[in-house]
Amino acid sequence: MTTSPALPPQATLFAVAAPGLPPFTAAELRQLGLLHRRSKQHKRAVEAGGVTFLGDRAALYRANLHLRTASRILVRLGDFHAENFEQLRARAAVLGWDHFLAPGQAVDLRVTCHKSRLYHSGAVAERVAEAIGERLGKPPELRKSDDEEDEQAPQLVVVRLDHDRCTVSVDSSGALLHRRGYRLATAKAPLRETLAAGLLMAAGWPAGDALPPPLLDPFCGSGTIPIEAALMALNIAPGQRRRFAFMAWPDFDAALWQRLLDEAGEQAAARLEQLGGRLVIRGSDRDAGAIAAAQANAGRTGVGDAIAFACHAVSAIEPPAAAGFVVTNPPYGQRVRGGPDLRNLYAQLGNVLRDRCPGWQATLLSSDARLLAQTGLALDTSISFVNGGIKVLAGRGAVPGA
Numbered sequence: 001m002t003t004s005p006a007l008p009p010q011a012t013l014f015a016v017a018a019p020g021l022p023p024f025t026a027a028e029l030r031q032l033g034l035l036h037r038r039s040k041q042h043k044r045a046v047e048a049g050g051v052t053f054l055g056d057r058a059a060l061y062r063a064n065l066h067l068r069t070a071s072r073i074l075v076r077l078g079d080f081h082a083e084n085f086e087q088l089r090a091r092a093a094v095l096g097w098d099h100f101l102a103p104g105q106a107v108d109l110r111v112t113c114h115k116s117r118l119y120h121s122g123a124v125a126e127r128v129a130e131a132i133g134e135r136l137g138k139p140p141e142l143r144k145s146d147d148e149e150d151e152q153a154p155q156l157v158v159v160r161l162d163h164d165r166c167t168v169s170v171d172s173s174g175a176l177l178h179r180r181g182y183r184l185a186t187a188k189a190p191l192r193e194t195l196a197a198g199l200l201m202a203a204g205w206p207a208g209d210a211l212p213p214p215l216l217d218p219f220c221g222s223g224t225i226p227i228e229a230a231l232m233a234l235n236i237a238p239g240q241r242r243r244f245a246f247m248a249w250p251d252f253d254a255a256l257w258q259r260l261l262d263e264a265g266e267q268a269a270a271r272l273e274q275l276g277g278r279l280v281i282r283g284s285d286r287d288a289g290a291i292a293a294a295q296a297n298a299g300r301t302g303v304g305d306a307i308a309f310a311c312h313a314v315s316a317i318e319p320p321a322a323a324g325f326v327v328t329n330p331p332y333g334q335r336v337r338g339g340p341d342l343r344n345l346y347a348q349l350g351n352v353l354r355d356r357c358p359g360w361q362a363t364l365l366s367s368d369a370r371l372l373a374q375t376g377l378a379l380d381t382s383i384s385f386v387n388g389g390i391k392v393l394a395g396r397g398a399v400p401g402a
């Protein structure tokens with residue numbers, strides 16, 4: 001077995017992100033100093049499925065630790081022409097598998113073929129498995145991971161054939177990154193943490209300000225939006241408590257990881273001191289079970305002290321005097337059965353906001369533009385995401401006086 005050099009200083013990395021989220025992932029990467037606006041690479045970095053960036057092992061670890069909107073981070077291992085099985089096997093066998101896999105390790109090979117002479121994904125997977133075995137001296141155990149949240153999942157390898165061009169990528173994240181490791185208790189129709197973070201960014205809530213304006217979620221369910229807001233404002237790295245696939249790689253640098261964790265911990269401690277308990281984040285919901293779940297989740301995340309949860313209907317909200325941001329995900333039919341009067345609920349929400357939150361910024365996530373229109377607020381719906389397979393709009397606008 002020959003050993004290739006460790007992850008090159010300029011490895012090609014890809015942050016996979018759900019529809020609508022890649023521009024926010026790119027902004028996060030820029031803030032981390034991992035993507036440079038002026039670089040040639042930047043122009044074509046942001047694609048529908050995610051963001052390409054270059055980096056070394058530290059960049060890879062930092063992306064996993066800090067990104068709030070990405071689903072997983074892939075490392076591009078190879079990119080070559082393959083129009084027959086001999087070429088595929090020979091070219092795949094010289095890739096640096098030894099950095100990512102131990103001999104015989106379980107692998108989930110996900111293959112897609114598009115407009116290529118090699119079109120049979122099962123046969124492609126077989127040849128790539130043979131190539132891995134050739135490189136490592138022992139064939140991998142091929143195992144499918146049906147559960148994307150499985151913490152003991154086999155190492156995921158993604159192979160794409162497109163017009164006879166074969167790209168091979170190794171997943172560095174393992175369980176999807178929305179799994180921050182805090183949400184055990186859920187209420188009805190919870191948002192993914194990655195989408196909640198993206199929604200807060202779309203809302204323009206300035207989480208990094210010396211003192212961010214108040215944030216209110218009057219339909220908070222299991223608390224995903226307030227919890228992500230608290231993590232952002234307190235500068236707490238979302239990945240600090242979880243395991244990642246790269247920790248099982250033969251070349252895992254535990255000292256480097258610990259250094260990055262320590263740095264992140266110091267930044268969060270400094271931010272906590274700067275805010276000094278002045279942060280205002282409130283979540284409410286009329287469902288007592290949801291509020292209990294939200295409190296338990298916030299406690300597990302370590303942000304319980306930063307959020308005030310209360311059990312009451314939207315009609316009973318009492319916002320703080322200083323103008324702030326309402327960022328929320330009201331029921332919208334397909335995900336939560338709201339009965340025939342969802343339109344009334346949205347109209348009521350509009351009235352409550354005009355009455356009690358004049359001058360605030362509102363961002364409402366809903367699948368239905370007609371429901372959003374019921375609020376009577378002038379909302380910009382140019383940003384959309386996908387939630388649970390449904391297209392959802394982020395309706396954003398200022399709240400006028402009553």
Ligand SMILES: C[S@@+](CC[C@H](N)C(=O)[O-])C[C@H]1O[C@@H](n2cnc3c(N)ncnc32)[C@H](O)[C@@H]1O
Nearest residue numbers: 190191219220221222224285286287313314331
């Ligand atoms: C789509 S869910 C919110 C999910 C939440 N973002 C999460 O991640 O768990 C909508 C929530 O609105 C709540 N709700 C429905 N009608 C309400 C009302 N009139 N006042 C307050 N909450 C209400 C439901 O109990 C439900 O938890």
